[in-house]
Amino acid sequence: MQNFIGVDYFDFDSLLNEEEILVRNSVRDFVSENLIPVIEKHYEEATFPNYLIPKLAELGIFGANLPEKYGCANLNNVAYGLIMQELERGDSGIRSFASVQGALVMYPIFTYGSEEQKDYWLPLLASGKKIGCFGLTEPDFGSNPGGMITRAVKDGNSYVLNGAKMWITNGTVADVAVVWAKLDGVVKGFLVEKGTPGFSAPETKGKFSLRASVTSELIFQDVRIPLENLLPKADGLAGPLGCLNQARYGIAWGVIGSMLACYDSALNYSKTRIQFDKPIASFQIIQDKLAKMLTEIVKAQFMTLQLGRLKDAGKLRHQQVSLAKRNNCREALEIARAARDIHGANGIANEYPVMRHMCNLESVKTYEGTEDIHALIIGADITGIQAFR
Amino acid sequence: MNIVVCVKHVPDTASRIRIGANGTSIDTSDISFVLNPYDEIAVEESLKLKEAQGGNVTVLTLGGENASSSLRTALAMGADEAIHIKAENWQGDSYATAKNIANEIQKLPFDLILFGKQAVDDDNLAVPQMVAEFLGIPSVTVVVSLEINGNTGKAEREIEGGKEVVEFSLPVAIAAQKGLNEPRYPSMKGIMTAKRKTITTIEATQFEAKAKIVKMEIPASRSTGKILGGVSELIGSLKNEAKVI
Numbered sequence: 001m002q003n004f005i006g007v008d009y010f011d012f013d014s015l016l017n018e019e020e021i022l023v024r025n026s027v028r029d030f031v032s033e034n035l036i037p038v039i040e041k042h043y044e045e046a047t048f049p050n051y052l053i054p055k056l057a058e059l060g061i062f063g064a065n066l067p068e069k070y071g072c073a074n075l076n077n078v079a080y081g082l083i084m085q086e087l088e089r090g091d092s093g094i095r096s097f098a099s100v101q102g103a104l105v106m107y108p109i110f111t112y113g114s115e116e117q118k119d120y121w122l123p124l125l126a127s128g129k130k131i132g133c134f135g136l137t138e139p140d141f142g143s144n145p146g147g148m149i150t151r152a153v154k155d156g157n158s159y160v161l162n163g164a165k166m167w168i169t170n171g172t173v174a175d176v177a178v179v180w181a182k183l184d185g186v187v188k189g190f191l192v193e194k195g196t197p198g199f200s201a202p203e204t205k206g207k208f209s210l211r212a213s214v215t216s217e218l219i220f221q222d223v224r225i226p227l228e229n230l231l232p233k234a235d236g237l238a239g240p241l242g243c244l245n246q247a248r249y250g251i252a253w254g255v256i257g258s259m260l261a262c263y264d265s266a267l268n269y270s271k272t273r274i275q276f277d278k279p280i281a282s283f284q285i286i287q288d289k290l291a292k293m294l295t296e297i298v299k300a301q302f303m304t305l306q307l308g309r310l311k312d313a314g315k316l317r318h319q320q321v322s323l324a325k326r327n328n329c330r331e332a333l334e335i336a337r338a339a340r341d342i343h344g345a346n347g348i349a350n351e352y353p354v355m356r357h358m359c360n361l362e363s364v365k366t367y368e369g370t371e372d373i374h375a376l377i378i379g380a381d382i383t384g385i386q387a388f389r
Numbered sequence: 390m391n392i393v394v395c396v397k398h399v400p401d402t403a404s405r406i407r408i409g410a411n412g413t414s415i416d417t418s419d420i421s422f423v424l425n426p427y428d429e430i431a432v433e434e435s436l437k438l439k440e441a442q443g444g445n446v447t448v449l450t451l452g453g454e455n456a457s458s459s460l461r462t463a464l465a466m467g468a469d470e471a472i473h474i475k476a477e478n479w480q481g482d483s484y485a486t487a488k489n490i491a492n493e494i495q496k497l498p499f500d501l502i503l504f505g506k507q508a509v510d511d512d513n514l515a516v517p518q519m520v521a522e523f524l525g526i527p528s529v530t531v532v533v534s535l536e537i538n539g540n541t542g543k544a545e546r547e548i549e550g551g552k553e554v555v556e557f558s559l560p561v562a563i564a565a566q567k568g569l570n571e572p573r574y575p576s577m578k579g580i581m582t583a584k585r586k587t588i589t590t591i592e593a594t595q596f597e598a599k600a601k602i603v604k605m606e607i608p609a610s611r612s613t614g615k616i617l618g619g620v621s622e623l624i625g626s627l628k629n630e631a632k633v634i
């Protein structure tokens with residue numbers, strides 16, 4: 001297979017250091033050789049390529065920005081973002097898997113967990129021996145998670161959980177669920193292990209998007225867990241929102257990968273597809289579409305890199321993450337749609353990656369805060385007036 | 390076992406190559422460089438041997454400032470240390486390159502020197518044999534299987550239409566062919582550890598080249614194909630245009 005080169009129209013690489021480039025190239029090659037050859041089959045069959053989990057773990061993908069003492073690589077946040085970009089260049093489903101494992105399961109255990117929880121779970125999750133999921137969304141509470149119904153009640157030596165979560169990535173395959181539930185009216189995080197009586201996680205079928213990713217419902221019926229399974233340092237909605245901020249940061253980078261894949265495919269296709277005796281790339285309308293795609297990629301690259309530099313400097317504000325997540329998802333979807341157009345009928349076929357990326361991005365635009373909700377977060381920040389309630 | 394792996398920083402084969410203004414080298418301004426793919430195989434083999442039998446792996450390159458990134462890649466894969474023979478805008482031939490490499494390796498303890506069978510940029514397939522010759526040791530090229538037992542070893546090499554099995558004593562120079570192994574990807578942890586490993590730098594000696602590049606050309610682009618309407622049109626075309634029947 002031909003190596004993938006990507007887009008570097010403004011000498012973006014000169015702003016990356018040696019290990020950031022090494023990280024990107026290593027994951028890029030891994031994705032080209034291990035994921036892209038099999039992804040269409042998994043997408044069609046609606047299965048996750050499970051056999052890649054140990055390989056991803058060996059590469060050091062899970063929780064790559066967490067400390068070495070837990071078996072992680074301690075990468076900076078830019079290198080972490082570049083991993084997300086390269087995974088999503090392959091497929092949003094793989095990036096989602098890594099985002100959930102790293103940003104939504106390892107991160108809360110690392111940030112809100114006890115020493116025992118960290119020492120036990122983080123090495124197992126980093127090595128892919130255990131898989132995690134993150135349960136916040138409920139059937140009746142999506143954009144407004146604060147209204148959640150799932151409850152925990154203390155009863156002797158245990159907490160008893162009741163309620164349901166929906167649209168949970170990796171739910172069915174997870175060994176441990178980070179579950180957000182109200183305890184005496186306050187949102188708290190709990191670790192619920194697979195196999196705990198009363199806990200089930202049936203898979204959600206019939207998705208047109210993120211088909212190479214497992215999505216599930218989590219059902220809790222008098223699920224009894226030990227007191228030490230509470231995440232001691234999470235208190236209130238800030239707990240889960242702190243995790244979402246990590247994951248949204250990864251998505252802002254990730255969807256640049258979808259942009260690169262769609263642009264690359266569209267550019268190559270337009271140069272080889274002949275209509276009216278000329279490559280379609282010679283028509284001004286096609287060139288205009290390609291120029292727009294390239295422009296949005298370059299803009300996203302620089303904005304997102306600065307987002308990462310701010311995060312590494314400890315100066316990042318969550319509203320900035322909202323802005324980047326919102327912009328990049330929307331533009332990635334626009335690029336995917338334009339790329340699909342350029343491919344004509346071939347654009348709907350799985351011989352090309354564009355329709356798959358386009359369908360995936362519909363989920364990516366919705367989860368971790370919809371485009372509207374992020375607009376309202378930015379709006380509240382710049383006007384001082386909260387519009388969502 | 391002390392293993393030295395010689396690697397080269399080469400243009401990515403997916404890059405679009407343009408000839409430079411001097412007409413004898415390529416324009417490097419817009420292309421990305423990588424660790425030569427055959428050398429990746431050599432690095433992998435050294436790591437497998439080290440993991441199985443213990444030892445130390447030194448990677449060595451001759452190249453400009455930027456070539457250090459290929460050394461970093463090899464260190465991130467798991468090599469222990471690196472030597473960079475600095476040669477900015479190197480105009481030397483295989484002889485001058487091999488002479489520099491041999492001189493440097495002579496200063497090190499070595500039992501095994503690994504190379505890729507060729508560099509994908511200039512395709513000379515010459516340096517491994519020359520280095521072996523300068524050092525007075527055997528060389529085995531185009532190797533697809535390698536076994537080292539103490540002071541001796543056995544290699545399988547690819548030959549036209551078959552395989553050849555060769556025995557040798559150490560020290561030896563081995564040039565790796567595709568199929569010898571599947572190179573690992575530098576892991577995230579390996580990349581971070583590589584930051585703490587040392588690259589020793591020395592200046593290249595400008596030995597007089599025995600051969601000189603006088604001209605470089607991009608192959609003429611192939612004319613586009615033609616779709617014909619049927620067998621009779623094909624026959625007509627072969628007769629009147631190609632004039633082959």
Ligand SMILES: Cc1cc2nc3c(=O)[nH]c(=O)nc-3n(C[C@H](O)[C@H](O)[C@H](O)COP(=O)(O)OP(=O)(O)OC[C@H]3O[C@@H](n4cnc5c(N)ncnc54)[C@H](O)[C@@H]3O)c2cc1C
Pocket residue numbers: 100134135136137141142143144166167168169170209210215363366367368369370371372373376387388389
């Ligand atoms: C494939 C997939 C995987 C997912 N994985 C996970 C997971 O692992 N864990 C998890 O907890 N969740 C997960 N989710 C859930 C996801 O985070 C929610 O779907 C998302 O937060 C939106 O919630 P909702 O679907 O209930 O939409 P709703 O909140 O019902 O929104 C519907 C529409 O109304 C708009 N809207 C809502 N409120 C307002 C307002 N105040 N002003 C203006 N417009 C508004 C929204 O923007 C949207 O357009 C996943 C979703 C998908 C599709």
